Amino acid sequence: MTASRKTIPGFGLTMGITTSYLGFFVLLPMISLALRAADLSLGEIVSVATDARVLSSYRVSFGCSLLAAAINAVFGTMLAWVLVRYRFPGRRMIDGLVELPFALPTAVAGIALTSLTADKGWIGAPLARLGIAVAYTRAGIVVALVFVTLPFVVRSIQPVLEELSPDYEEAGRTLGAGGFTIFRRVVLPELRPALLTGFSLAFARGLGEYGSVIFIAGNRPFRTEIAPLMIVTRLEEFMYGQATAVALFMLLASFAVMFLVNRLQIRAAAFAGG
Amino acid sequence: MSRRVAMVLALLFLFGQVAAGRVLADQELTNVSYDPTRELYEAYNEAFARHWAGLGKGDVTVVQSHGGSAKQARSVIEGNEADVVTLARAIDVTAIEEAGLIGKGWQGRLARNSCPYTSTIVFLVRKGNPKGIRDWGDLAREGVGVITPNPKTSGGARWNYLAAWAWADAQYGHDDARNEEFVKKVFDNVLVLDSGARGSTNTFVQNGQGDVLLAWENEAYLSLAERPGEFEIVTPPTSILAEPPVALVDSYVDKKGTRELATAYLEYLYSDEGQRIAGSHYYRPGNPEIIKEFSGYFDLSLKLVTIDDPLFGGWEAAQSRHFSDGGVFDRIYSR
Numbered sequence: 001m002t003a004s005r006k007t008i009p010g011f012g013l014t015m016g017i018t019t020s021y022l023g024f025f026v027l028l029p030m031i032s033l034a035l036r037a038a039d040l041s042l043g044e045i046v047s048v049a050t051d052a053r054v055l056s057s058y059r060v061s062f063g064c065s066l067l068a069a070a071i072n073a074v075f076g077t078m079l080a081w082v083l084v085r086y087r088f089p090g091r092r093m094i095d096g097l098v099e100l101p102f103a104l105p106t107a108v109a110g111i112a113l114t115s116l117t118a119d120k121g122w123i124g125a126p127l128a129r130l131g132i133a134v135a136y137t138r139a140g141i142v143v144a145l146v147f148v149t150l151p152f153v154v155r156s157i158q159p160v161l162e163e164l165s166p167d168y169e170e171a172g173r174t175l176g177a178g179g180f181t182i183f184r185r186v187v188l189p190e191l192r193p194a195l196l197t198g199f200s201l202a203f204a205r206g207l208g209e210y211g212s213v214i215f216i217a218g219n220r221p222f223r224t225e226i227a228p229l230m231i232v233t234r235l236e237e238f239m240y241g242q243a244t245a246v247a248l249f250m251l252l253a254s255f256a257v258m259f260l261v262n263r264l265q266i267r268a269a270a271f272a273g274g
Numbered sequence: 275m276s277r278r279v280a281m282v283l284a285l286l287f288l289f290g291q292v293a294a295g296r297v298l299a300d301q302e303l304t305n306v307s308y309d310p311t312r313e314l315y316e317a318y319n320e321a322f323a324r325h326w327a328g329l330g331k332g333d334v335t336v337v338q339s340h341g342g343s344a345k346q347a348r349s350v351i352e353g354n355e356a357d358v359v360t361l362a363r364a365i366d367v368t369a370i371e372e373a374g375l376i377g378k379g380w381q382g383r384l385a386r387n388s389c390p391y392t393s394t395i396v397f398l399v400r401k402g403n404p405k406g407i408r409d410w411g412d413l414a415r416e417g418v419g420v421i422t423p424n425p426k427t428s429g430g431a432r433w434n435y436l437a438a439w440a441w442a443d444a445q446y447g448h449d450d451a452r453n454e455e456f457v458k459k460v461f462d463n464v465l466v467l468d469s470g471a472r473g474s475t476n477t478f479v480q481n482g483q484g485d486v487l488l489a490w491e492n493e494a495y496l497s498l499a500e501r502p503g504e505f506e507i508v509t510p511p512t513s514i515l516a517e518p519p520v521a522l523v524d525s526y527v528d529k530k531g532t533r534e535l536a537t538a539y540l541e542y543l544y545s546d547e548g549q550r551i552a553g554s555h556y557y558r559p560g561n562p563e564i565i566k567e568f569s570g571y572f573d574l575s576l577k578l579v580t581i582d583d584p585l586f587g588g589w590e591a592a593q594s595r596h597f598s599d600g601g602v603f604d605r606i607y608s609r
Binding site for chain 2: 237
């Protein structure tokens with residue numbers, strides 16, 4: 001007991017603050033969410049949350065968020081690599097730009113991306129000639145989510161990359177490994193935990209994103225309707241219980257995905273260690 | 275001695291003046307409104323402040339809040355202490371009434387169902403009206419791209435849907451199945467279903483999507499004014515009378531002691547000046563004399579159905595039949 005007190009001074013106090021902090025800002029809102037849904041019977045909750053249109057909105061939300069997070073995992077890593085490993089003029093500015101999606105109100109981002117990618121926009125018009133539509137399709141949703149969630153991946157990976165000494169790579173090279181092998185066997189195992197964290201953060205953020213997506217999605221039922229919109233729709237109707245039912249299912253599903261990602265991470269870590 | 279008394283009295287008087295002045299200067303009123311009234315109330319608040327000061331009642335600052343109508347109603351219910359609400363639909367005010375913040379029978383307190391100004395649903399089309407859209411029936415034609423907000427998330431858009439329904443009902447001889455088939459066709463033509471009116475306007479005006487935007491008349495005129503020469507307004511022969519009501523939030527005005535001010539604020543909307551401000555912001559003034567001054571841009575021959583028409587039977591009935599979960603609107607979009 002005394003030993004642990006010495007290692008973590010004020011353990012009782014900090015632990016108390018931690019639990020009440022979490023309780024107040026995380027647990028309490030969750031409980032009130034659950035209580036709101038309690039207006040409905042379990043059967044009603046299930047029937048609301050498994051309505052065909054709601055199910056299709058889950059598919060859109062989960063599919064687009066996963067894809068956006070995956071895209072960011074690849075290109076975000078590349079971006080982080082360039083920012084950490086190379087020195088070039090304007091590096092600091094690019095580094096700052098990465099955070100722009102955090103600072104910009106997402107609705108503004110959504111409107112800007114929509115007018116760019118609509119079939120009369122700068123990017124949308126040439127694409128439209130090739131028969132590719134971005135705005136008002138699922139592709140548009142992915143574009144908005146990639147924008148919004150980019151900082152999560154980059155900022156998760158950057159500090160790890162900074163710690164990762166190029167010596168290891170050189171060691172690999174002297175042992176005769178090629179670039180790809182070094183990346184796969186040396187860099188990636190080190191990056192994996194941070195990459196997974198960034199990926200899951202991006203994915204979770206994408207699931208809940210409303211402000212930007214709502215402008216670019218077109219919101220057509222069964223095609224581009226996202227789950228948060230189904231929640232807002234019910235709130236607009238003053239149907240708090242039903243809105244919460246949809247939200248609860250979403251929460252459970254994202255918990256499941258996060259759990260899976262975490263398992264993956266643990267297994268990967270064990271694999272790398274062994 | 276008497277000089278000292280006089281001094282004290284003079285000082286007290288001065289203090290009183292300052293205090294009274296401060297009380298007067300501190301008058302503040304919160305008006306929780308919906309999105310497209312931003313410009314209207316900017317102008318009206320100035321006019322009302324002048325009017326109020328002119329009565330010798332001191333300065334008043336009006337704090338405005340805008341957003342989706344139902345969302346705004348919800349914020350008031352959840353503790354946004356509005357003195358007055360000026361929303362898109364009576365049912366949103368009724369929701370606040372049901373929460374116990376507004377007295378029963380609020381809609382009878384002010385003239386014309388507590389609606390100082392009204393509007394209607396018109397079509398905004400591209401210059402020259404290339405698709406020849408004249409009436410509601412044209413919206414269901416193949417190849418016509420329609421832009422409207424989602425009636426489920428936008429209070430304003432419910433009028434769009436109901437106007438289409440009313441047209442179909444008259445056209446097809448009160449046959450509900452055919453009405454439903456018609457609105458389904460219209461919504462099959464909807465290219466982008468934005469969550470709010472401003473989003474739809476943006477989609478149609480800025481991003482160039484679709485051939486026709488279903489819009490409130492005042493919004494359509496704003497788009498016309500913003501981008502002259504790009505669009506035209508088509509007023510269909512029949513439409514719906516959109517009645518955005520205003521109400522005092524009893525609980526909050528009593529708590530804050532602003533009842534007199536808030537009452538005057540709403541009543542002045544009915545004054546000649548208030549009515550002209552509404553008219554110049556493209557809302558139809560309720561005063562039958564003043565609306566004539568604006569006949570240049572209001573088609574006064576337009577046949578307007580109201581929400582209290584037996585066809586709809588008031589907001590509550592229309593709401594539960596058309597927009598509730600599993601209602602007609604959900605059926606249109608089910609598989």
